[in-house]
Amino acid sequence: MQSMYFTEEHQLFRESLKEFLKKEVSPHIEKWEETGTIDSFIWKKFGEMGYFGLATPESDGGLGLDLFYTVIFLEELQKINSGGFAAAIWAHAYLAMTHLNKNAGEHLRKEYLEPSVLGEKIGCLGVSEPFGGSDVAGMRTTAIKEGHAYLLNGSKTFITNGVYCDYMIVAAKTDASAGNKGITIFVVDRNSEGVSANKLNKLGWRASDTAELAFDNVTVPAANILGEEGKGFTYIMEAFALERLVMGINAHARADYALEYALQYMSERETFGKKINQYQALRHRIADLYADMDICREYNYSVAYKMERGEYVVKEATISKLRSTKMADEVAYECLQFLGGYGYIEDYPMARLLRDSRLGPIGGGTSEILREIIAKIVIDKKEYKAPKS
Structure with a gap:
């Protein structure tokens, strides 16, 4: 596409990525959708190709490329018809790793970011809670300081990669009296004592693991704080712009895929002696x-x-x-309708695509919140300003 x-x-990157996905991912999608588990080998293959390091600085083992490589990466992931697999990949690279890229100190970069680039450690982001998904300031998870560590207690829900991850980026209140200025972000090792995960049964995104997480007196070293204590709300708000743009890009890409498939089907399907792509009612709806x-x-x-140029695109990403x-x-x-009865059959891609797409207006901030x-x-006339460095 010009x-x-x-x-x-x-464009060369796009073609290479298409070939990689066709060879290494597509043959396994049906199995992963059926089992709800993504085989571990594929993470390392993505890492070997550098796909997890597109936005990571070269000093941390990444490629440090511009944002349009990420756009291509997201678009092509939507065209393998597994919203769940795509979500697992981008939740690692653009939810968990975004916070590491932005705010991790040297210790955490060595311990978590560099292995994340290689696909050796997989991350998730834990912000949403059972009693308040988009109400970040109202979170109930707490982290109370005790010596050189914090005791983490609480729960998170709807967490992509929450079951099979190696580490979690977790937001918690370190000062309950300070409102949104009392939130801190930690890196929590998945194997820490007191961490548990319950896999949720979903309508779509079935290849990915979505979890409810619980933290029962989990000891988190103070060295595992991302950025500064008490600045977590600011970091989360800053990251929301990228997350929402990611979901906007995912949406236009899967719509493009759906239209391509429907048009191919309509060019082959005949009724009453002519291809159904020649019926005016259908042609105009496609248009x-x-x-x-x-x-x-x-x-x-x-x-x-705009984001690549450093602009703070809260409004634009929200609209996206x-x-x-x-x-x-x-x-x-509509594309399912174009396929008629075949659209309702699981052997065709539209049924899964419809289910997977339905999460779009919910995850990352519901449409009502947006x-x-x-x-x-x-x-x-509220102004959202970029946090000061």
Whole structure:
């Protein structure tokens, strides 16, 4: 695809990635979807190819590439028709590793970031809780300092990679009286005594493990704090922009995949002596859906461009996720309809794609929360400013 945002090097990367996914991932997707477990070998293969290090500095074993390599990475992951596998991969690389890239000190970079780049250690991000997903400031998980360590107690839920990870990026209140200024982020080893995980049974994303985590007097060394104590809320808010843009990009990519598949099917399926892609009612609906997808795609590219330049794109990333995930749900629903009865059959990709897509307007901040953020910016003139270094 020609675009002002992608160079020849970007396009070569895309072709190489497509071949890798076709050879190393696609043959295993059905098994992983059925078992709900991703074989461990694939993480190291991604690491060997450098895919986990796209956004990581070269000094930490990464490639330090621009954000449009990440855009390509996300787009191609959506075209293997396993939202769960894609989620497991990007939750490691762009939820857990984002915090390590940004705020880990030398010890944590050696202990967790460098092995993460290699696919030797897999991470998850623990922010959402059973009593408040998007209400970060209202979290109940606590970390009370005792000597040179903290005692971590509480729970997290809807955590992608929570069962099979090697470490967790966990937000907890270290000062309950300080509101959102009393939140700190820790790196918690999965094997720490007192950590337990319960795997959740989901409608979609079935290849990934989504967990409810519990922490019962877990001892976390003070050296495992990411950044500064009490700055966790700021770090989380900063990372939300990337997470929401990631989900916006995922959405336009899976919509693009759904349309491509539906168009191929419609070019082959005949009724009453003609291909169904020749019926005006269907052609015009395809035109509307494609236009909606392309608008979201170009908008998402523009947000990625701004983010790459260092702009603080809270509003833009929020709009990206809100509109793109809604669009992707509509595209998946309509494309299933284009396939008729075959769309409802599990041997075809649309049933899974519809289920997987439905998480888009929920995860990473529900659409209702996102609308309120946008309303505060547009109506109340609230300003979201980048945290000071």
